[in-house]
Amino acid sequence: MQISHKARQFTESVIRDMTRQAIQHNAVNLSQGFPDFAAPNAVKLAAQQAIQEDINQYAITWGAKNFRNAIAQKFLEWQKLEIDPDREVTVCCGSTEAMIASLFALADPGDEIIVFEPFYENYGPDAILSGAIPRYVTLYPPTSAGEDWHFEAAELRAAFNERTRAIIINSPHNPTGKVFQLAELELIRDLCVEFDAIAITDEIYEHILYEGALHISLATVDGMRDRTVTINSLSKTYSVTGWRVGWAIAPPEVTTAIRKVHDFLTVGAAAPLQAAGVAALSLPSSYYLDLAEKYTERRDLLLAALRHVGFQVFCPRGAYYIIADISGFKAGDDRAFARRLVQDIGVAAVPGSSFYKHPEHGAHWIRFTFCKTLETLNSAVDNLQRLRTQL
Numbered sequence: 001m002q003i004s005h006k007a008r009q010f011t012e013s014v015i016r017d018m019t020r021q022a023i024q025h026n027a028v029n030l031s032q033g034f035p036d037f038a039a040p041n042a043v044k045l046a047a048q049q050a051i052q053e054d055i056n057q058y059a060i061t062w063g064a065k066n067f068r069n070a071i072a073q074k075f076l077e078w079q080k081l082e083i084d085p086d087r088e089v090t091v092c093c094g095s096t097e098a099m100i101a102s103l104f105a106l107a108d109p110g111d112e113i114i115v116f117e118p119f120y121e122n123y124g125p126d127a128i129l130s131g132a133i134p135r136y137v138t139l140y141p142p143t144s145a146g147e148d149w150h151f152e153a154a155e156l157r158a159a160f161n162e163r164t165r166a167i168i169i170n171s172p173h174n175p176t177g178k179v180f181q182l183a184e185l186e187l188i189r190d191l192c193v194e195f196d197a198i199a200i201t202d203e204i205y206e207h208i209l210y211e212g213a214l215h216i217s218l219a220t221v222d223g224m225r226d227r228t229v230t231i232n233s234l235s236k237t238y239s240v241t242g243w244r245v246g247w248a249i250a251p252p253e254v255t256t257a258i259r260k261v262h263d264f265l266t267v268g269a270a271a272p273l274q275a276a277g278v279a280a281l282s283l284p285s286s287y288y289l290d291l292a293e294k295y296t297e298r299r300d301l302l303l304a305a306l307r308h309v310g311f312q313v314f315c316p317r318g319a320y321y322i323i324a325d326i327s328g329f330k331a332g333d334d335r336a337f338a339r340r341l342v343q344d345i346g347v348a349a350v351p352g353s354s355f356y357k358h359p360e361h362g363a364h365w366i367r368f369t370f371c372k373t374l375e376t377l378n379s380a381v382d383n384l385q386r387l388r389t390q391l
């Protein structure tokens with residue numbers, strides 16, 4: 001069988017595999033980032049109503065007009081940036097498709113794409129599939145409380161060169177919980193301008209923030225309006241990861257290219273769910289406050305439990321993941337540890353190596369998600385007590 005060179009360069013998603021293992025071993029699944037609680041009722045009702053009203057055929061390929069209008073309206077309200085829903089928005093099948101369609105639209109074989117490491121595992125294969133070469137820049141863990149993960153400016157500068165086509169930024173960041181600060185975004189801006197590169201920002205955790213952390217959309221940073229593709233989706237903010245509705249906001253010329261790629265990749269995202277997306281994006285601001293508050297409670301519960309059983313943990317400032325250091329357990333590397341955790345302890349987590357180009361860099365930690373009900377988290381916490389005797 002002839003397998004393409006591209007497909008041979010990456011493996012199946014480790015995160016999605018951990019979910020299958022969780023099911024197989026009847027373990028509490030704290031691996032894949034999907035909520036196990038209900039989506040907002042108003043949003044579910046809007047989806048039912050849309051199907052009932054026969055919004056069941058293809059929407060306009062780059063997104064239903066009322067949904068694109070709602071996306072532009074929300075961006076204006078929250079980021080104070082006016083965008084043209086007719087020329088600057090492409091609705092896709094999740095931010096996953098928005099990212100790959102953007103890379104297909106922007107990158108040529110041999111181009112380089114800069115990615116911060118650890119990274120959300122899709123970005124590497126995304127870059128490879130687009131023919132580009134990923135270049136990784138390390139995010140270093142905080143060394144004291146109150147600090148966030150950080151990159152070295154000199155290392156970022158060294159990654160840029162005349163072949164750099166784009167840089168991918170994910171803030172709030174999966175898996176570290178880092179929230180990029182204005183000064184960091186300005187540095188990225190300066191380098192993008194100097195090397196004529198474009199920034200692609202994945203902002204799907206924009207509303208999941210802790211202790212007053214502030215999400216700054218890179219497109220709002222001076223000089224970036226016309227060099228940024230802003231990617232977002234309904235998945236995380238409205239707890240509908242299975243709906244597969246996301247979008248890319250980009251300058252008109254880039255949008256035209258993204259729309260062409262998107263059309264031939266998927267034709268369009270589910271029409272009734274785009275209609276429900278209008279209801280989601282129109283929820284009052286109290287919805288987002290409540291979302292962040294509930295996530296704070298879940299985060300604090302899991303952080304305390306992980307510390308209690310012997311992990312060293314990094315406290316996230318955004319998103320819904322915790323990185324935990326497994327060095328204290330002497331139970332092998334991250335993959336061996338995750339295997340024993342799911343098989344013997346009854347909790348599924350993601351091995352840290354799956355977030356790195358060089359697996360050894362993540363071999364001493366694993367990632368837990370806390371986008372689960374308090375009940376689910378408490379049963380994970382109960383199972384984790386076994387760690388003290390069994391590992």
Ligand SMILES: Cc1ncc(COP(=O)(O)O)c(C=O)c1O
Binds near residue numbers: 033170204232244246
């Ligand atoms: C950083 C990041 N981007 C994208 C995705 C996928 O999002 P979507 O469901 O919108 O495709 C995830 C899912 O975990 C993620 O963590």
